[in-house]
Amino acid sequence: KVAAEIMNYMSGENEATLMEGLKSYDDEMAQKIMDEMFVFDNIMDIDDKGIQVMLREVQSETLIVALKGTTEEMREKIFKNMSSRAAEMMKEDLESKGPVKLSEVEAQQKQILQIVRRLSDEGQIQLAGKGGDDQYV
Structure with missing residues (x-):
């Protein structure tokens, strides 16, 4: 650590x-x-554009299971970066999904983190603290 x-x-x-x-x-x-x-909660530090890029790569079922073990704040960050229709459907799926084993939630979160790392390595998204001292003007 x-x-x-x-x-x-x-x-x-x-x-x-x-x-x-x-x-x-x-x-x-x-x-x-x-x-x-980089842990799943660090996704909160990704900007909205980065979240949108990530969402294009993550399957819905993976995201639903991963979100079962997160805070309401994290869910809202994800939902606000989806179309209102997609967010509404995701919320319904999340509510209708019964209890999920913690190990399954963690496995899906880890899968999303692998996607996030790949996107970061490819330069498609920026992780907090990974930009060096570059400034935008």
């Missing part, structure tokens, strides 16, 4: 270089650090 916190302050390029070296040394440890670096 400490290693993940330290790496969260590194620039994206330095972090990628370090992570590649770590993967070649111990892939399992590298994965554990990556899991600690």
